[in-house]
Amino acid sequence: MVPARRPRTATAEKRQRLLDATEQVMIRDGYAAVTTRRVEAEAGLKLHYHYGSLDELLIAVVRRRGQQTVARLGQALASPEPLRAWWRLMAEPAGNRLLVELTAAANHRPAVQAEVASLARQVRRMQTEALPSLLDEYGLDGDEFPPALVASAVQGLAFAMAYDQASGFDTAQEEAVAGIERLLDRLERGRRR
Amino acid sequence: MVPARRPRTATAEKRQRLLDATEQVMIRDGYAAVTTRRVEAEAGLKLHYHYGSLDELLIAVVRRRGQQTVARLGQALASPEPLRAWWRLMAEPAGNRLLVELTAAANHRPAVQAEVASLARQVRRMQTEALPSLLDEYGLDGDEFPPALVASAVQGLAFAMAYDQASGFDTAQEEAVAGIERLLDRLERGRRR
DNA sequence: AATAAGTTAGAACGGTCGCTCCAACTTCGT
DNA sequence: ACGAAGTTGGAGCGACCGTTCTAACTTATT
Incomplete structure (x- = not known):
């Protein structure tokens, strides 16, 4: 103790x-x-x-990681290229790998589950709060792309790509990564504040 | 045996x-x-x-699930509303939940890992092969949205949303789901073959 | 140098694991 | 009805699990 x-x-x-x-x-x-x-x-x-206990240890892992993520997400959303910075953060291989394991571990550790869920909510809230004005800057229609959807999409896409890469699925990652980068270039270029 | x-x-x-x-x-x-x-x-x-052995059992699970998925994906991509059908298939909660667990299990079971990777490649190939003509039908620019990126995006978004829902993250899912449905409506309506 | 507190090594507990083995049971062709 | 083959119950093996405990060690203060 x-x-x-x-x-x-x-x-x-x-x-x-x-x-x-x-x-x-x-x-x-x-x-x-x-x-x-x-x-x-x-x-x-x-x-x-x-x-x-192990539960206590895992919860501490989630908390520490969560604080880092929240801080870095705040910086990213306030950076000169918010969308790109956000994407880079979410696409980090190690973080995603850890996320997979933590969420899987949470399945049969209720205490961990609660901690992960709380972190997920906090991160998602930060994103959906920042998105309306952000989407406007990027010239995207907020009705066509609801903040909740964009947040899920960024998270999900980053997750999928990081996971494919980490698992060696070899599913034409280069093409997808290049596509993302081009998309980011275009969006960041067309941004007006 | x-x-x-x-x-x-x-x-x-x-x-x-x-x-x-x-x-x-x-x-x-x-x-x-x-x-x-x-x-x-x-x-x-x-x-x-x-x-x-347990490995053998898990591999059999992946294989059976994989065959179902491949068959249903083929039907979806050939259906009257390919994009919507594809989305519905990928967004199934039970399937996604299983996918999370299998990929996590694969982390320390090399034999399972190989089987999951092989399935992922097959599914991704089906998608990227069907996508060029599909994107064209939906009036989407293939350069702007490379097939590999679209495939990753659909997979990742479905994954993220199903997972949030399953874990009770309560992250404004209704808004995201509604956004997806509206997007699908618009895309399917504008499709020409 | 002595004392007290923080920290560790290592054994021990009951429990579950994957897997093997064999005697018993069920099912089926004859 | 009988015998052979498919299938199961249940015990058992060695291994590892989380956690607790105690004696020893390390470090800081006096």
Whole structure:
């Protein structure tokens, strides 16, 4: 359990190392490989001293990742090329791989499920709030492309492409990536603020 | 193991029941819940007599599902409203849920991974082959929307929406669904062959 | 140097896993 | 009715699981 009194200065960093190790194992071998002994071996630390249970550890992973994502999404949406920055963020292979595993793990870990759902809602809200004015800047009709749909589309497309790539599906990725880049170029070029 | 000589007539049906049970458990409790004892309990059958290993069983699940999907995709792409039919097929909740679990399971089961990848390639090929003439019918520019990109987009969007729905993310799904339906209406209406 | 607190190693617990094995049961052709 | 083949129940194997526990080790403060 987390010590009740005076944790050493290195303790915070140790907890981070445990989260790093968990992500590593999860990305490399899948969520089912995230076991006490394997995470401990990867981190060289005692799991149950720093986190009370595996659920607690996984929730901490979701939370940390979520904070990073929220911060970076905010920066992306406020950047000079919001759409491109947004796309780049969502298309990151490691993040998507982790997302697959976390959502799969959440299926039979209700506590994790709640945390993932809460994060998903927050991210989606940020997007749908930013989108109306953003779509306008890009000259897109908000009726034709409802914010919720655009958000789902960006998320889903990034997810699909990252996953195909990570899994070596070899499904003509170059063509799709090139298409996206061309689309982004065109949209960013035609943007007016 | 699979009997070497004369399986009874009911044997084929029993193997199907095992696949049904596996899908059930997978959809209900996630792929990690697919264990010998649980599948046997669900099916009321002896697993290792009909399938030599869990890997073999999972591969059979992928194969059967794959054959169904390929057949239905072929029908969809040849139907009166190809785009809408395609979308409906890809957006099926149960299928997507199963796909999530299978891809997650594939992460640490190389044999399953190979089977899923092979199916993904086949499905994607069907789509990218049908798309050029299809896009033309719908009046869409093939340069602006490369077939590989459209295929990824349909797959990814369906995946994202089905997953949000299944996980109870509650991320303004109605708006996105309504947007899709309107888009499909418009595209199907403007189709000329 | 001594003391106290943070942290770890390693054993141990009950439980579940994939898979194997064999005796028993069911089904079927004769 | 009988025998052979298909199929199952249930025990059992070694392995790994999450978690708890205690004795030892490390580190910081006095």
